[in-house]
Amino acid sequence: xxxxxxxxxxxxxxxxxxxxxxxxxxxxxxxxxxxxxxxxxxxxxxxxxxxxxxxxxxxxxxxxxxxxxxxxxxxxxxxxxxxxxxxxxxxxxxxxxxxxxxxxxxxxxxxxxxxxxxxxxxxxxxxxxxxxxxxxxxxxxxxxxxxxxxxxxxxxxxxxxxxxxxxxxxxxxxxxxxxxxxxxxxxxxxxxxxxxxxxxxxxxxxxxxxxxxxxxxxxxxxxxxxxxxxxxxxxxxxxxxxxxxxxxxxxxxxxxxxxxxxxxxxxxxxxxxxxxxxxxxxxxxxxxxxxxxxxxxxxxxxxxxxxxxxxxxxxxxxxxxxxxxxxx
Amino acid sequence: xxxxxxxxxxxxxxxxxxxxxxxxxxxxxxxxxxxxxxxxxxxxxxxxxxxxxxxxxxxxxxxxxxxxxxxxxxxxxxxxxxxxxxxxxxxxxxxxxxxxxxxxxxxxxxxxxxxxxxxxxxxxxxxxxxxxxxxxxxxxxxxxxxxxxxxxxxxxxxxxxxxxxxxxxxxxxxxxxxxxxxxxxxxxxxxxxxxxxxxxxxxxxxxxxxxxxxxxxxxxxxxxxxxxxxxxxxxxxxxxxxxxxxxxxxxxxxxxx
Amino acid sequence: xxxxxxxxxxxxxxxxxxxxxxxxxxxxxxxxxxxxxxxxxxxxxxxxxxxxxxxxxxxxxxxxxxxxxxxxxxxxxxxxxxxxxxxxxxxxxxxxxxxxxxxxxxxxxxxxxxxxxxxxxxxxxxxxxxxxxxxxxxxxxxxxxxxxxxxxxxxxxxxxxxxxxxxxxxxxxxxxxxxxxxxxxxxxxxxxxxxxxxxxxxxxxxxxxxxxxxxxxxxxxxxxxxxxxxxxxxxxxxxxxxxxxxxxxxxxxxxxxxxxxxxxxxx
Numbered sequence: 001x002x003x004x005x006x007x008x009x010x011x012x013x014x015x016x017x018x019x020x021x022x023x024x025x026x027x028x029x030x031x032x033x034x035x036x037x038x039x040x041x042x043x044x045x046x047x048x049x050x051x052x053x054x055x056x057x058x059x060x061x062x063x064x065x066x067x068x069x070x071x072x073x074x075x076x077x078x079x080x081x082x083x084x085x086x087x088x089x090x091x092x093x094x095x096x097x098x099x100x101x102x103x104x105x106x107x108x109x110x111x112x113x114x115x116x117x118x119x120x121x122x123x124x125x126x127x128x129x130x131x132x133x134x135x136x137x138x139x140x141x142x143x144x145x146x147x148x149x150x151x152x153x154x155x156x157x158x159x160x161x162x163x164x165x166x167x168x169x170x171x172x173x174x175x176x177x178x179x180x181x182x183x184x185x186x187x188x189x190x191x192x193x194x195x196x197x198x199x200x201x202x203x204x205x206x207x208x209x210x211x212x213x214x215x216x217x218x219x220x221x222x223x224x225x226x227x228x229x230x231x232x233x234x235x236x237x238x239x240x241x242x243x244x245x246x247x248x249x250x251x252x253x254x255x256x257x258x259x260x261x262x263x264x265x266x267x268x269x270x271x272x273x274x275x276x277x278x279x280x281x282x283x284x285x286x287x288x289x290x291x292x293x294x295x296x297x298x299x300x301x302x303x304x305x306x307x308x309x310x311x312x313x314x315x316x317x318x319x320x321x322x323x324x325x326x327x328x
Numbered sequence: 329x330x331x332x333x334x335x336x337x338x339x340x341x342x343x344x345x346x347x348x349x350x351x352x353x354x355x356x357x358x359x360x361x362x363x364x365x366x367x368x369x370x371x372x373x374x375x376x377x378x379x380x381x382x383x384x385x386x387x388x389x390x391x392x393x394x395x396x397x398x399x400x401x402x403x404x405x406x407x408x409x410x411x412x413x414x415x416x417x418x419x420x421x422x423x424x425x426x427x428x429x430x431x432x433x434x435x436x437x438x439x440x441x442x443x444x445x446x447x448x449x450x451x452x453x454x455x456x457x458x459x460x461x462x463x464x465x466x467x468x469x470x471x472x473x474x475x476x477x478x479x480x481x482x483x484x485x486x487x488x489x490x491x492x493x494x495x496x497x498x499x500x501x502x503x504x505x506x507x508x509x510x511x512x513x514x515x516x517x518x519x520x521x522x523x524x525x526x527x528x529x530x531x532x533x534x535x536x537x538x539x540x541x542x543x544x545x546x547x548x549x550x551x552x553x554x555x556x557x558x559x560x561x562x563x564x565x566x567x568x569x570x571x572x573x574x575x576x577x578x579x580x581x582x583x584x585x
Numbered sequence: 586x587x588x589x590x591x592x593x594x595x596x597x598x599x600x601x602x603x604x605x606x607x608x609x610x611x612x613x614x615x616x617x618x619x620x621x622x623x624x625x626x627x628x629x630x631x632x633x634x635x636x637x638x639x640x641x642x643x644x645x646x647x648x649x650x651x652x653x654x655x656x657x658x659x660x661x662x663x664x665x666x667x668x669x670x671x672x673x674x675x676x677x678x679x680x681x682x683x684x685x686x687x688x689x690x691x692x693x694x695x696x697x698x699x700x701x702x703x704x705x706x707x708x709x710x711x712x713x714x715x716x717x718x719x720x721x722x723x724x725x726x727x728x729x730x731x732x733x734x735x736x737x738x739x740x741x742x743x744x745x746x747x748x749x750x751x752x753x754x755x756x757x758x759x760x761x762x763x764x765x766x767x768x769x770x771x772x773x774x775x776x777x778x779x780x781x782x783x784x785x786x787x788x789x790x791x792x793x794x795x796x797x798x799x800x801x802x803x804x805x806x807x808x809x810x811x812x813x814x815x816x817x818x819x820x821x822x823x824x825x826x827x828x829x830x831x832x833x834x835x836x837x838x839x840x841x842x843x844x845x846x847x848x849x850x851x852x
Contacts, residue, residue, distance in 0.1 A: 014850070074680050076848045090848055094686035102684050107677035111599075118599050125592035126687045352763055359770045366774055371628065373786060375635045378628070502613050509620035516624065520631045525623075 002086070004178060004210040005048040005071060009080030012041040012066055040066040042234040043080070048212070050177070053204050055225030055242070056214040063234040064214045065182055071212065072102045072180045084178060098127055101176040103167055105186030108155070116151040116166040120173060127174035134173060141169040145199055161192035168199070179203070181213045185220055197223045253289040254308055255282045260301035269296055279304075350442055357445050361453065364390050364515065379520045381549070384461035386517070389543040391453030393515050396479060396539055398446025400511070404484050406440045408491040409504060415494045420580065431573045435488065454546070465548060472546040475555050478562035479538030485565035486534055492569070495576035514539040518553075534561065592687065593695045600699030611707050618659060619711075622652040626719065629780065641784035646722030647810055651781055653715045654723075654806045659778070660704045661737045662801060664745040665693035667752035667765045674755065674847075683844065690749055690836070694742070701741065728815040729808045732822055736805035739825035744801050746832030753836075756843040771796065777803020797828040 015035050041063045048054055056064040069075040071082060073089030073096070082089060087096035110119040124134045142151055145165040150158060158166060164184065172179070181200070185193040201224055204211050215221055221228055221242065228245060230238040238245060257266065262278045269292050270284040284292045289307060296302065368390060372383045381389065411434045414420040423437075424430050458464045490503060510533055513521070518529050518536030529536025530553065541558045544550075604611070630645040638644060643651065673679045682689040715721075751768060754761040773779050775789065776798035782790060793799050804821050807813060813821075 072684065074683065074848060076845075092683065092844075097684055097686040100684070102681070104677060104680070107681065109678065109681035113603060114599060121595050122592065122599070125588070125595050126685055128588055128591075352760070355763060356766055359766055363770050363773055363779075367779060370780055370784060370786075371632055374632050374640050374784070377635070379631060502610070502617060506613070506617040509617040512620055513624050516628055521627055525627070 003047045004050040004052070005046060005082075005084050005212070007044055007046040007071065007080065007082040010041060010044040010046070010067070010070055010077050010082055011039070011079035012070055012075060013078045014038045014040055039234050041070060041231075044231075044234075044236055046071075046229070046236075046239070048210060050210050051204070051208045052227060053201070053211040053213065053225050055221035055228045056212065056231060057218075057221055057228055058214075058231035060216075062231045064231045066234075067231060068180055068182055068212060068214050072100065073097075074102070098174060099176055100178045100180065101171040101174070102180040103171045103182070103184055105164070105183035108163060108167060110155045110163070110167060110170055112156050113154055115153055116147075116155055116170065119155070119170055120151070123170055123173050129174055137173055137175060138169065141172055144202065145169060145195070161188045161195075164188060164192070164196065168196070172203070175207065176209060178210045179212070181211065181215075183215055184213070185215065185217060193217065193219065194223075200224055252283050253286050255284065255289065255293060255296070256280070256304075256306045256308070257282065257296060257300075257302055258304040260303050264300060266296075266300070353442055353445055357449050360446075361394060361449050364394070367515075379517055381517050382461075384457050385543070385547045385549065387457030387460065388454050388547050389517060389539065390515060391450045391455075391457055392476070392479075392543045392546070393539045394450030394453060395447050395476070396450075396483065396514070397511070398444050398448075398450055399480050400483055400487070401446060402441065402444035403436070403439055404487050405504060405507075406443075407435050407437065408487050410434070410437070411491050412494050412503065415491075415580065424577070430577070431570070435484070458546070461547065464546060468546055468548060471555060472542055475542035475545045475558060478555075478558045479542050481562040482534045482538045482558070482565050485562070485569040488569050489565075489572050492572045492576045495579050511535050517543075531561075534565070537561070589687075589691070592691060593698075596692065596695035597699030597702075600696045601702055604700040604703040608703075608707065611704065612711075615656070615660070615707065615711055619656065619715075622655045622659070625779065626652040629784070641781060642811065643781055643784070644722065646720065647724070648781075649719040650721035650723045650810045651806055653712060653719065653721050654809060655778070655802075656712065656715070657705070657708050658737060658740065658802055658805050660708060661701060661741045661805075662744050663704075664697055664741065664748050665752070667748055667755065667761045670752040670755040670761065671759060679847070683847070688840075690745070693749070694745055697745065698738075698741065723809055724812050725809055726815075728818055729813065732818040733805055733808040735822060736808055736825060739822065739829065740801035740805055743797050743825065743828050743832055746829065746836055747797060750832070750836055750839060753839050753843045756846050772798045772802075775799065776801060777806060781807070797832070800825050800828055 014037070016038050017035050044067060056067060058064040066075065070077055071084060071089065073084070073092055076090035085096065085099055087093055089096060089100075110116055111122075120134075120138055123129075124131070129137070142148070145168060147162070147165055147169065150162050151166060151169070155163060155166060168184075179200075184200075185196055188196070197220060200211060200213075203209060204224075211224070213220065213224060225242055227240065228238070228242045229236055230245070255270075256275070256279055258277075258279045259266070266272045266280050266282060270282040270288075272280055272282045274280045282292070282296075293305070293307060297305070368383065368386055371378060372386075376382065378386060411420075414423070414434075420434075423433050426433060487503075487507065490507075513525075513529055514535040518526055518540040521529060521536070526536065537553050537558060541553050541555060545555055626648055629640065629643070629648050633640040633643065633645050633648060670679075673682070679689075682692070747768075748765075751761055751765050754764055775782075775785075775793040775796055782793060782799055782803045785793070800821070804825070808818055808821070
């Protein structure tokens with residue numbers, strides 16, 4: 001099956017002018033500015049099949065937004081190739097643009113002073129969508145996102161979350177096959193975040209659209225993506241199933257225990273940290289977890305006990321800290 | 329001492345950042361002056377005198393206009409706009425609580441010094457005009473300076489009064505552009521305007537006399553309006569502004585209480 | 586109806602509705618704009634009277650006509666400003682526009698074009714007042730009026746193209762405003778905005794021939810103010826078309842470079 005997205009050796013570097021603090025370089029800056037090359041994305045190889053939902057994970061400045069922009073066509077590569085739906089995205093051919101959509105959190109394409117429906121109408125003409133199809137799609141999307149009459153009010157009067165929903169409707173009117181989402185839930189409250197996640201998941205299921213998503217929020221990735229690509233310092237650190245990510249990189253388990261007697265010392269069992277309310281967390285190597293648990297239950301009066309893999313965030317932190325360069 | 333040096337250092341760093349802004353301002357000033365000069369040249373390509381003014385005298389007039397424009401852009405307009413914003417947003421209280429005369433404070437604090445470049449280019453133009461005209465009577469210079477100050481006071485009073493009306497009306501967004509348009513009328517001697525316009529530019533929007541009279545004084549032309557009349561008008565305008573300010577403050581404090 | 590005409594219709598219609606809701610501020614803006622032509626009119630009428638009744642072929646009456654029509658043409662010349670580019674890039678709208686299968690300039694042409702309809706309608710009563718006050722002498726001919734109606738839109742398109750060009754400079758430097766100021770000064774002097782072109786010294790008139798300025802300002806005005814033969818008027822429309830062509834060509838070339846730069850530097 002031809003992949004929806006294929007990138008080979010994708011690289012993007014920027015030249016940045018240097019400016020130190022201090023008077024001398026400020027004067028120097030008037031004449032000559034020293035430059036430095038930043039390698040934002042280095043030798044990225046990706047293959048994404050149609051209908052996949054892939055999450056890009058990485059620290060700030062790791063290169064995930066840059067990668068997304070390279071794939072969408074907002075940046076052209078310094079080196080390497082990328083094909084989306086058979087097109088070179090940076091060419092921005094109308095045939096390609098009609099089949100894709102990019103939505104960026106906190107960035108808006110809707111006209112500010114007009115109601116969203118007016119912007120939708122403009123999009124209808126821009127994408128040359130037949131009127132009936134347009135009306136059906138629009139009404140469907142508005143209903144799915146529970147916007148109702150909000151689309152008739154000027155966009156600037158809407159709240160952040162409502163605006164984002166209205167943006168999504170506008171971006172999907174032409175039923176794109178590939179959807180790029182850059183931090184779509186940025187700045188939204190928990191309820192809204194969940195709403196949008198559900199929507200994107202439904203959209204992917206019902207239309208079979210390929211979805212690429214970058215996010216700070218692990219919850220977004222966990223809720224939507226089976227496959228995750230971890231980007232660190234411009235390179236792909238991990239590309240595979242989310243569930244395996246934890247396994248692959250964690251060698252630890254966390255046992256959260258609430259002892260009946262709060263004064264009891266739990267340190268003999270492992271790396272112990274109190275976490276309030278009389279609870280403590282004990283970190284033990286994964287293979288020792290069952291035996292430690294058994295010992296704990298036998299030797300200590302315990303009111304409550306749970307065991308879990310450490311949160312993904314900790315895993316990621318650990319990966320970055322250890323600077324591992326592994327691919328599955 | 330160390331603190332002072334540090335502060336100085338920061339200021340200098342700041343200034344270098346705005347080097348480009350300064351250059352832009354200079355270019356703008358020169359371009360504005362240039363187009364004014366071209367307009368003058370075009371007029372004097374056709375006639376020798378315009379309403380009794382010859383080319384050198386009009387050059388002086390244009391210089392005075394540029395100087396006054398510089399004062400307006402540097403001192404009057406930024407403060408007026410700032411005041412307008414604060415009235416609209418209700419944040420004027422902070423100023424009113426300071427132990428300084430509030431009107432003075434709101435008139436001076438938002439001064440944009442580098443906009444005053446026009447004062448220099450204008451002064452230069454005035455000098456060139458005087459040189460070409462053959463010099464100036466020494467007695468005329470102090471009279472000119474007084475007239476210039478009066479003119480400045482007049483324009484200040486007018487703009488301030490207009491801004492103060494925002495205490496009652498609030499919505500005065502386009503004041504900057506509107507004024508800029510009407511101020512252009514002062515580029516030319518107020519005498520060329522037909523009766524009703526001339527009266528308007530003298531008493532209603534006194535930009536006409538504010539520029540013409542100082543120019544007349546400096547070039548020794550017999551002044552229709554006269555220095556004395558200008559001074560009286562300026563004093564009256566200032567007084568009216570003060571009264572309006574007091575009234576406006578009372579209204580404002582009453583409103584926000 | 587789909588495609589570009591449909592877009593223009595939809596965008597223009599929305600723009601009309603929006604502009605209409607700003608009626609009051611429209612009038613305020615127009616009032617402020619009146620100062621400039623009235624001042625020029627008075628200055629040049631004074632000169633004309635000093636010269637014995639006319640200057641450069643214009644009498645006080647035809648000067649009045651010139652500067653009254655000036656106010657409409659001035660309005661038609663108000664287009665998307667280069668400063669807007671900086672805003673668009675900073676807010677990320679430029680990125681969004683780049684990913685639409687439509688050249689971004691159409692947004693501006695359609696939006697401003699629609700607004701012009703409202704401006705023209707609001708201008709008519711203002712013009713009526715000016716006519717009563719200044720007693721102008723027009724020179725209406727059938728061809729002249731028709732050419733005028735076409736030429737004001739030609740002026741709008743030409744100026745939109747060239748100001749867009751200046752705006753594109755923002756992709757390379759934030760100092761596009763300096764270039765814009767230079768453009769404005771040249772335009773002020775060479776377009777017929779400050780004075781009718783025939784009042785300029787010959788060398789300036791020759792210089793003006795190299796720029797599109799006089800075709801966006803003086804030409805439409807003169808079509809209904811000074812006697813011109815139909816062939817001259819129609820040739821003028823042809824020259825306007827030429828400038829539209831030049832502008833479009835330059836725009837296509839620079840736009841390509843600008844996008845290349847933008848997609849190489851990111852935003």
